[in-house]
Amino acid sequence: MTTAEKLRAMEILWADLTRKAESFESPAWHDAVLRERDQRVAEGKEAYVSWEDAKRDLRERCQ
Known part of the structure; x- marks a missing residue:
């Protein structure tokens, strides 16, 4: 994966996690x-x- 693809994948994962934020607790x-x-x-x-x-x-840094 390119860096841009990795960042996009992270954005997708983050969007999914934040929709379910109430279902998990932050670490201490x-x-x-x-x-x-x-x-x-x-x-x-x-x-x-x-x-x-x-x-x-x-x-910009990844381009």
Whole structure:
């Protein structure tokens, strides 16, 4: 598979998983990671990027 095909497959899988989000629980480590990232954003050390921008950037890098 090409990188673009792999990314498209991941998008399809993610769309399916998010339709059924209430049927599974996030792992315990996930909360800690999110809190750490929120703290880094509050400190100005990181910034959030929209999902659409992130996908566009990935696609541009893979071409």
